[in-house]
Each structure stands twice: as C-alpha cells, then as structure tokens.
Amino acid sequence: MAGADLELVGITKRFPGFTAIENLDLVIPAGSFFALLGPSGCGKTTTLRLVAGLEDPTAGRILIGGKDVTQTKPFQRPVNTVFQSYALFPHMTVLENVAFGLRRRRVSDPIAKAHDALRLVELDHLAARRPQQLSGGQQQRVALARAVVNEPALLLLDEPLGALDLKLRRQMQLELKTIQTEVGLTFVHVTHDQEEAMTMADTVAVMNRGRIEQLGAPEELYELPKTAFVANFLGQSNLFTGEVIESAGDTIAVDVAGSRIVVPKSRAARHSGTVTVGVRPEKLSLLTTRPASTAAQNVIGAGRVIDVSFSGVSTQYIVEIPALGSMIVFAQNMVFGPVVDRGAEVWLSWTVDHGFGLEDLPDATAEQSPDDLQPLHATHTGSAAAGSTKISA
Amino acid sequence: MAITAFTGVATSTDASPRRKKSWVALVLLLPGLLYLVLFFIVPLVSLVITSLQVPSPTAFGQYDTAFNWQTYGVVISTYGTQILRSFLYALLATIFALLFSYPLAYFIGVKVRRYPILQGLMLVLVIAPFFISFLLRTLAWKAILSDDGVVVGGLKALSLMGSQDHLTGTPVAVVFGLTYNFIPFMCLPLYTTLERLDVRYLEASNDLYAGTFETFRKVILPLSLPGIVSGTLLTFIPATGDYVNASSEFLGGASSTMVGNVIQSNFLVQLNYPVAAALSIILMAIILVIVSLYVKRSGTDDLV
Amino acid sequence: MKPRFGFGRWLLPFYSLLALVFLLIPIVYTIVFSFNNSLKTNIAWRGFTLDNWLHVCDEPGVCDAFGNSILIGVVATVVATTLGTMIAIALVRYRFRFRAATNLLIFLPLATPEVVLGAGLAAQFLTAGVPKGITTVIIAHIMFCVSFVVVTVKARVSSLDPALEEAGRDLYGSPSQVFLRVTFPLLLPGILAAALLAFSLSFDDFIITYFNSGSIQTFPTYIYTAATRGIPPQANVIASAVFLLAIIIVVSTQVSGELRRKRLARMTVGS
Numbered sequence: 020m021a022g023a024d025l026e027l028v029g030i031t032k033r034f035p036g037f038t039a040i041e042n043l044d045l046v047i048p049a050g051s052f053f054a055l056l057g058p059s060g061c062g063k064t065t066t067l068r069l070v071a072g073l074e075d076p077t078a079g080r081i082l083i084g085g086k087d088v089t090q091t092k093p094f095q096r097p098v099n100t101v102f103q104s105y106a107l108f109p110h111m112t113v114l115e116n117v118a119f120g121l122r123r124r125r126v127s128d129p130i131a132k133a134h135d136a137l138r139l140v141e142l143d144h145l146a147a148r149r150p151q152q153l154s155g156g157q158q159q160r161v162a163l164a165r166a167v168v169n170e171p172a173l174l175l176l177d178e179p180l181g182a183l184d185l186k187l188r189r190q191m192q193l194e195l196k197t198i199q200t201e202v203g204l205t206f207v208h209v210t211h212d213q214e215e216a217m218t219m220a221d222t223v224a225v226m227n228r229g230r231i232e233q234l235g236a237p238e239e240l241y242e243l244p245k246t247a248f249v250a251n252f253l254g255q256s257n258l259f260t261g262e263v264i265e266s267a268g269d270t271i272a273v274d275v276a277g278s279r280i281v282v283p284k285s286r287a288a289r290h291s292g293t294v295t296v297g298v299r300p301e302k303l304s305l306l307t308t309r310p311a312s313t314a315a316q317n318v319i320g321a322g323r324v325i326d327v328s329f330s331g332v333s334t335q336y337i338v339e340i341p342a343l344g345s346m347i348v349f350a351q352n353m354v355f356g357p358v359v360d361r362g363a364e365v366w367l368s369w370t371v372d373h374g375f376g377l378e379d380l381p382d383a384t385a386e387q388s389p390d391d392l393q394p395l396h397a398t399h400t401g402s403a404a405a406g407s408t409k410i411s412a
Numbered sequence: 413m414a415i416t417a418f419t420g421v422a423t424s425t426d427a428s429p430r431r432k433k434s435w436v437a438l439v440l441l442l443p444g445l446l447y448l449v450l451f452f453i454v455p456l457v458s459l460v461i462t463s464l465q466v467p468s469p470t471a472f473g474q475y476d477t478a479f480n481w482q483t484y485g486v487v488i489s490t491y492g493t494q495i496l497r498s499f500l501y502a503l504l505a506t507i508f509a510l511l512f513s514y515p516l517a518y519f520i521g522v523k524v525r526r527y528p529i530l531q532g533l534m535l536v537l538v539i540a541p542f543f544i545s546f547l548l549r550t551l552a553w554k555a556i557l558s559d560d561g562v563v564v565g566g567l568k569a570l571s572l573m574g575s576q577d578h579l580t581g582t583p584v585a586v587v588f589g590l591t592y593n594f595i596p597f598m599c600l601p602l603y604t605t606l607e608r609l610d611v612r613y614l615e616a617s618n619d620l621y622a623g624t625f626e627t628f629r630k631v632i633l634p635l636s637l638p639g640i641v642s643g644t645l646l647t648f649i650p651a652t653g654d655y656v657n658a659s660s661e662f663l664g665g666a667s668s669t670m671v672g673n674v675i676q677s678n679f680l681v682q683l684n685y686p687v688a689a690a691l692s693i694i695l696m697a698i699i700l701v702i703v704s705l706y707v708k709r710s711g712t713d714d715l716v
Numbered sequence: 717m718k719p720r721f722g723f724g725r726w727l728l729p730f731y732s733l734l735a736l737v738f739l740l741i742p743i744v745y746t747i748v749f750s751f752n753n754s755l756k757t758n759i760a761w762r763g764f765t766l767d768n769w770l771h772v773c774d775e776p777g778v779c780d781a782f783g784n785s786i787l788i789g790v791v792a793t794v795v796a797t798t799l800g801t802m803i804a805i806a807l808v809r810y811r812f813r814f815r816a817a818t819n820l821l822i823f824l825p826l827a828t829p830e831v832v833l834g835a836g837l838a839a840q841f842l843t844a845g846v847p848k849g850i851t852t853v854i855i856a857h858i859m860f861c862v863s864f865v866v867v868t869v870k871a872r873v874s875s876l877d878p879a880l881e882e883a884g885r886d887l888y889g890s891p892s893q894v895f896l897r898v899t900f901p902l903l904l905p906g907i908l909a910a911a912l913l914a915f916s917l918s919f920d921d922f923i924i925t926y927f928n929s930g931s932i933q934t935f936p937t938y939i940y941t942a943a944t945r946g947i948p949p950q951a952n953v954i955a956s957a958v959f960l961l962a963i964i965i966v967v968s969t970q971v972s973g974e975l976r977r978k979r980l981a982r983m984t985v986g987s
Contacts, residue, residue, distance in 0.1 A: 073615050093618040106616035110634045120620035437810035444799035451859040455836030462839045519732040532970040537736045543962035544743050545955045547939040552742035653829020661943040672831045692832040
C-alpha cells in the first residue's frame with residue numbers, strides 16, 4: 020500500500036472559549052513525508068487528532084484518498100498514530116501491542132506480521148517484554164512498529180521524538196526517514212522542533228494560531244520565508260522595516276533608518292509602501308573595515324560587537340548598530356577562536372540576492388517566540404492558552 | 413477519604429526502603445504489632461481452643477478444655493447448608509454489586525474527570541450510605557420492601573408477584589440487602605483505578621481499529637483489574653460473614669439463614685461456644701483459601 | 717473530549733443518575749421518617765412533626781447509646797490512628813526482617829469476616845474472665861481500625877518524595893526536627909483521612925460490637941435490639957443529624973480544596 024492523499028477542506032475546530040483551527044485547507048499528497056511545525060498551542064496536534072478521528076471538526080471535511088471520513092470513528096479510519104506518550108498498553112507484551120491492530124481487523128497471521136514489524140525497528144529480540152521494561156527510545160520504536168504494521172493510508176506522528184534526548188532524537192530522525200522510504204506510507208509528522216521538521220520532511224507547513232503561515236520544501240521555507248513568524252520560527256533572521264524608496268529593474272531599495280537595503284523583486288512579496296526585509300545570520304559577513312559599496316552588496320554599520328558566543332562549528336556575534344538595533348551574525352570557525360572581540364567596531368555586508376522581503380510586518384507577531392518555554396506566552400493569551408495546551412498539546 | 417484504604421489492600425506496592433537504624437523501626441512497629449498479636453492472633457487461637465472444648469457436666473454454658481475434634485464434623489453436617497448458602501449469597505451480591513458499580517464508577521472516574529467539583533459531589537453521593545447507620549438503612553429497605561410497601565404493591569398490580577408472595581424474609585431480599593450495603597465498598601476501589609485510567613490508551617485502542625466493546629474488553633477491563641480485585645474482595649469477605657441482612661428482624665427469614673446468624677445465635681443466645689468457634693474457624697479457613705487462590709489467579713493478568 | 721469510549725452518549729449519564737438516586741433511597745427514607753409523628757413504632761407515616769428533633773433524648777436509651785458510640789469512637793480513633801501511623805511509617809521508610817510477616821499481620825484482619833473477629837475476641841475475653849463492657853468494645857474497635865489506618869497512611873507515605881526529607885536534613889535539620897517540621901505536616905492529610913475513616917468504621921460497627929458489648933449499648937446495638945419492638949423516630953433523628961454533619965464536612969473540604977487548587981492554578985499561570 021502506497022499511502023493516500025489527505026485533504027482537509029475548510030476545517031474549523033472550536034473548543035469552549037477558543038478557536039484551535041480556523042478555516043484550514045490542506046492537501047498532503049500520497050507517499051510524502053509531511054511535517055506540521057509550530058509552537059505549542061498553534062493547533063498542530065488538534066489537526067492531527069482531527070485526522071485520526073479523536074476529535075470532531077466544528078466545520079469542514081476530511082478526505083483520505085478522496086473518501087470523506089469526517090463522520091467515521093477512529094477505528095474505522097485507515098489511519099494510525101504514533102502518540103506523543105506512545106500509549107503502549109502496559110498490560111500487554113511488546114508483541115501483543117504490535118499485534119493489537121492486526122487482531123482487531125482479523126488480519127491473518129498477526130503474530131508473524133508483528134514480528135516482521137518489530138524486525139523493521141530492530142526490536143524483535145524484546146518481543147516478550149512489557150513496555151515498562153524498555154527504554155524511551157525502544158518504546159518509541161515499538162509505538163512506530165505498532166502503527167506501521169497496519170499499513171495505514173496515513174501514519175500520524177504526534178511529537179514522537181519529544182521525550183528522547185538529543186542524540187537519540189537525531190538517530191531516530193534518520194531511522195524514521197529510512198523507514199518511511201522503505202514502507203512508502205504517507206507520514207504526517209507534528210513537531211515544534213524546526214530542525215527536526217527540516218531534516219525529515221519533504222514538505223513542511225508552518226502553523227501559527229490555527230492557520231498555516233507557509234507551506235513548502237524545507238529549503239524554500241528557510242531561504243524565502245514569507246512571514247515574520249516563519250522567518251523567526253524557522254531559524255533566526257535579521258529583519259528591517261522601512262519604506263520602499265526605489266523600485267527599478269529587478270530590485271527594490273528600502274530605507275531603514277537611513278540605511279539603504281536592496282532586495283531582488285523576485286524574492287520580495289511586496290514592492291511598495293512599508294515593507295519588512297530580512298537576511299539570515301549566516302549570510303552576513305563581519306568586516307572590520309568599511310567595505311567599498313557595490314550594487315551587488317548591502318552594507319550596514321558601523322556597529323559594535325556586544326556579545327560573542329562560541330559554539331564549536333560556528334561563532335555567534337551580536338552586533339549593535341545605531342538606529343537599526345541588534346543584528347545576529349553566524350560565522351564559521353575557519354580559524355581558531357573568534358575573529359573579533361567584544362567591543363570591536365564592525366560593518367556587516369551581504370549579497371543582495373540573499374535578502375528576502377516579507378508579506379507582513381513583524382510587529383503583529385512580535386510576541387510569538389520560537390521558544391515555548393517563555394513564560395510571556397502564558398501571560399499574553401491568558402486562560403485560553405492554558406486551556407489550549409491542556410486539550411490540544 | 414476512605415478510597416486509599418480500600419485499594420491499598422490489593423495494589424499497595426512498597427517504595428524501596430532505605431537501610432536505617434533498625435531500633436527506630438522496632439519502636440515504631442512494636443506497639444501496634446503487639447496489639448494485633450494480642451487482640452487478633454490470640455483470639456484466633458482461643459477460638460481454636462474453644463472449638464475443641466466439651467460441655468461441662470456441672471453447669472450450662474460452661475465448657476472444659478479438651479480435644480474434641482468431633483465438633484467440626486457435627487457442625488459441618490448440621491450447618492453445611494448455611495455455610496454454602498452464605499458463600500452463594502455473598503457471590504451473588506458481589507456479582508450484582510460489580511455489575512451495578514462498574515458503569516457508575518466509570519462514569520464518575522473517566523467521564524466526569526473534566527469537572528472536578530461534580531466528580532467530587534458524585535463520589536460523596538456514592539459513599540453517602542457510609543454515613544448513615546448500616547442497620548437503619550437496612551431497616552429502611554425492609555419498610556420499603558414490606559408487604560404493604562410500594563414495591564410489593566407495584567409488583568402485585570403488575571401480576572409479577574402472587575397475592576400471597578412476600579419480598580422480605582426471602583433470599584431475594586437478603587441478596588438485595590447485601591448488594592446494596594456493599595456497593596460503596598465495590599464502587600470506591602473501582603473508581604480509584606478508573607480515575608487513574610489514562611484515556612490515551614483508549615485513544616490508541618480506537619486508533620488501532622478496536623471499537624467501543626473491544627476497547628472495553630481488551631483495554632479498559634484489564635487495566636481496571638486491580639480495582640475489580642480489591643472491590644470484589646471488600647464485598648465478598650464481609651458479605652459472607654454478615655448476619656444483619658439475613659436476620660429475621662431485618663430482610664431475612666428461616667429459609668435464608670446465613671452462617672453469621674448461626675454463629676451469633678450459638679455464641680450469644682444458646683451459649684454453645686464450641687459450635688460457634690468451630691463455625692468461625694471453618695468460615696475463616698474457607699475465605700482464606702478462596703482469597704489466596706483469587707489473588708494469585710488475578711495476579712497473572714490472564715483473568716479475562 | 718467527546719463521549720465516544722462509552723456505552724452510548726446518554727445511556728451512561730442517565731444510568732449513573734438513576735444509580736445514585738437508588739443509593740439514596742433508604743437515606744431519604746430514614747431522614748423523612750425522623751419527622752414522623754409516630755407513636756411507639758415508626759413504620760407508618762402519621763404526619764409531620766419537629767418534636768422528635770426537639771426532644772431527641774426523651775426516648776430512653778437513645779442518647780446514652782449515642783454518647784457511648786461517640787466515646788468509643790473517639791478513643792478507638794486516637795489509639796488506632798497513633799498505632800497505625802507508626803506502623804505505616806516503619807513499613808515504608810525502614811528495612812527490617814519480618815517485613816512480609818508484618819504485612820500479612822496487617823492484611824489478615826481485613827480479610828477476616830467481622831463475625832469471626834467478634835467471636836474470637838469474645839471467646840478470648842470469656843477464657844480470660846474479662847467482663848464485657850465499654851473497655852472490651854474499645855479494645856475490639858482499635859483492633860479492626862489499625863489495619864485500615866495503616867493502609868491509608870501507607871499510601872500517603874509512599875507518595876511522599878524522600879527528597880523532601882533529604883532536603884530537610886541537608887538544611888541542617890536534626891532527625892526529630894525533620895520529622896516534626898517536614899514529614900509530619902506532609903503526612904497530616906493522610907493521617908486525618910485515616911482518623912476519619914477509623915471513626916466512621918467504629919461509629920457504625922455493629923457485628924463486632926454486639927459480641928463484646930455485654931450490657932452496654934452503642935447506637936448500632938440499640939437499633940438492633942429496638943428493631944424487634946420498633947425503632948423510635950429519635951433514632952432516625954440522630955442518624956440523620958450524623959449523616960448531614962458528615963456530608964457537610966466532606967463536601968465543604970472537597971469544595972474548598974478544589975477552589976484552593978483553582979486559585980493556585982490561576983496564580984501559577986498568571987505569574
């Protein structure tokens with residue numbers, strides 16, 4: 020079975036007191052590895068639960084392989100879920116857990132098939148154990164085997180790696196990807212980890228406040244974010260807001276507090292009025308002398324380095340530029356140690372072709388931070404947010 | 413409040429204790445254990461001794477120490493019916509109480525989980541019978557089920573009962589009374605395990621093609637087994653030895669006498685201590701055998 | 717989220733409602749008949765009166781029996797709670813030989829029918845020549861309450877994070893200070909619950925009491941003996957009053973606990 024298309028048509032989900040998903044349209048083609056990425060409370064887990072049938076939509080339709088399943092119960096849908104908590108039945112062995120779905124559907128030879136699935140995740144030697152006797156990573160793989168063994172049209176993964184430590188998570192990301200290629204099922208993966216989404220998925224949808232902000236291949240989302248939220252949630256960005264002062268040929272020029280920043284028209288969503296443009300930190304060059312300005316380069320400065328943090332592969336510099344604010348620069352460590360020290364006077368430059376222009380302005384989503392742990396989040400949205408995390412996260 | 417006490421019986425697991433000064437443990441344990449030895453173990457021993465005594469030739473109600481094993485034989489042949497009846501009634505009451513309580517406990521423990529105040533109030537209603545005298549509520553049922561009460565009147569009007577039939581004084585009334593009186597003991601342990609039941613297991617089961625009934629049979633029921641075990645024990649054991657419901661002043665009659673009634677009347681009315689003691693020992697021995705078999709069997713998880 | 721894992725959307729709530737009503741029938745009956753303007757026996761409804769509530773102790777014996785029950789309940793609760801709490805702490809926090817035997821000794825009284833417990837103690841008092849009376853009843857009540865206290869408090873001790881006591885020791889607390897200032901306050905809710913349980917078990921016990929009470933009357937034995945000639949409505953008054961008091965205590969602790977939790981949740985979210 021090669022999986023099937025998933026189609027969400029005008030899906031809205033309201034809980035008492037707040038709206039989790041607002042008029043969502045989404046098509047996930049068969050055989051793809053699709054990631055729903057967003058901060059907690061953005062509606063991504065609710066979306067998954069709607070597809071699984073564990074929640075009913077307030078409005079809209081859900082189609083799997085062209086068939087409307089909106090009214091069917093979870094056990095009637097050709098969908099399986101790898102739960103965030105794994106939800107492995109504690110009163111059954113690993114083998115019985117994996118065979119559970121097969122037995123319910125009266126599939127012939129459930130035990131042999133369950134063993135096959137366990138071999139796929141390299142855990143067949145632990146078939147007789149209880150889930151409680153396994154490590155977190157092993158439980159995760161059993162949960163995967165229990166879902167995959169049913170050969171569902173859609174496999175839903177709800178933050179499946181959230182409980183694992185970093186190293187194991189990286190390893191499981193690769194394994195999941197391999198297994199997806201091997202079994203050829205449609206995977207829908209929910210995560211708040213942007214790196215995980217980009218490593219694994221061939222299509223990523225960034226969700227925020229019950230809407231999809233942008234959808235596309237990981238590189239596309241990263242290199243050409245459409246909104247300030249995407250620019251900040253998927254990696255980091257330096258953003259500048261100002262008036263378009265020139266629109267000639269292939270480029271527009273933006274005046275940002277006296278600095279002139281040029282962006283290709285093809286990479287800017289809007290070409291007039293007040294716009295926000297940006298550039299990724301690793302695209303910036305750190306210069307200790309003012310460079311000669313050319314048409315192909317943007318230059319800002321001078322500024323002062325206010326923080327230097329070394330992280331092995333690269334060093335992150337924070338540069339304070341008067342009237343523009345703090346800029347982040349990532350520089351690969353080609354030599355030993357940082358190239359400049361704190362307090363140094365520097366200029367920043369980047370190739371015009373690396374810039375991008377957003378559809379919106381950053382202020383509207385300024386409070387949205389990619390880090391879930393910020394306590395700010397709870398205070399701003401009040402009780403509705405508390406409710407949403409309880410139900411949908 | 414009483415909840416933990418009831419589930420603890422079968423499910424309590426000890427946290428791994430750390431090595432400490434053992435004299436402290438001794439000081440903590442000794443008074444209580446000594447008390448239990450003195451007023452629980454020693455009485456059991458004196459029951460055994462009493463059961464072997466023979467009547468004193470000189471005075472009524474006086475007995476001399478002896479090794480009169482025959483009492484046991486006499487007791488079994490005389491009161492075998494009452495012993496069997498006690499276990500049958502207790503078994504029926506346990507089954508009815510389980511069937512009655514499980515849906516209720518499931519509703520309170522799982523469905524009402526999102527409304528803690530409502531859940532708390534419903535739980536209070538379940539244990540409310542605890543707070544009113546056991547004897548008075550049984551007498552209340554006697555009045556309600558009496559020949560001129562509404563239940564009998566209604567059943568007779570519907571021709572479900574003959575005009576000469578009664579409810580009180582029959583085995584039906586006794587089993588009914590036992591069931592009613594032990595429902596809170598059944599409900600509470602069930603509630604405690606169901607309250608902890610993780611609904612994500614139910615979602616996983618539903619996701620894996622199990623419908624409502626199969627989810628109940630394959631997931632909910634096995635996961636609530638500890639509650640079922642302690643609930644049934646807490647109902648079955650006291651129900652077997654109960655003599656209030658079966659006594660003729662309450663819901664019973666001559667045809668529904670239980671072993672508790674026999675022990676009570678032999679001990680307190682006829683002053684026939686050896687017979688009462690022998691019956692007590694037999695009752696306790698049978699219960700211990702049943703309980704240990706039952707706990708062992710249900711411990712293997714393959715009960716269902 | 718939605719009633720999908722149930723026995724139908726409305727069936728279960730409806731059943732539960734009926735079940736609760738069924739459980740309350742004899743309670744309502746008892747309370748209603750405490751207002752019955754009856755003569756000697758309180759069986760047929762003869763009109764509403766408050767006399768029974770205003771003159772509870774007019775009926776000879778009722779109040780004495782009630783007083784005895786309170787006295788026995790209080791003494792048995794205090795002693796059983798003390799003994800049981802000590803055992804519970806020892807069982808969870810210390811390692812010693814005869815652990816299994818101790819656990820068995822705690823469990824056995826719970827697995828013994830009351831009629832056997834009652835007859836056993838009565839046989840022992842008979843053999844030892846101890847006259848039956850209020851003391852023998854108290855001894856009996858302590859015995860069957862201890863196990864319940866142990867089980868209740870043990871659950872609380874097990875759920876207690878040992879790190880809290882370690883933190884107490886780390887912050888210069890001597891063993892006795894740690895017990896008084898950390899362990900005991902944390903165990904208190906469990907101990908109180910156990911005490912309440914012990915009191916209600918003692919107050920309502922009939923079977924064991926009847927074997928060991930001799931000529932003294934507790935509230936349950938009073939009702940048992942009165943059952944043959946008819947229960948005076950004053951007995952209903954006392955039972956109803958105790959019931960209402962218990963319900964008020966339980967409901968108010970539950971509601972206030974829930975409100976406190978809600979307030980706490982609001983504070984932690986808002987900060």
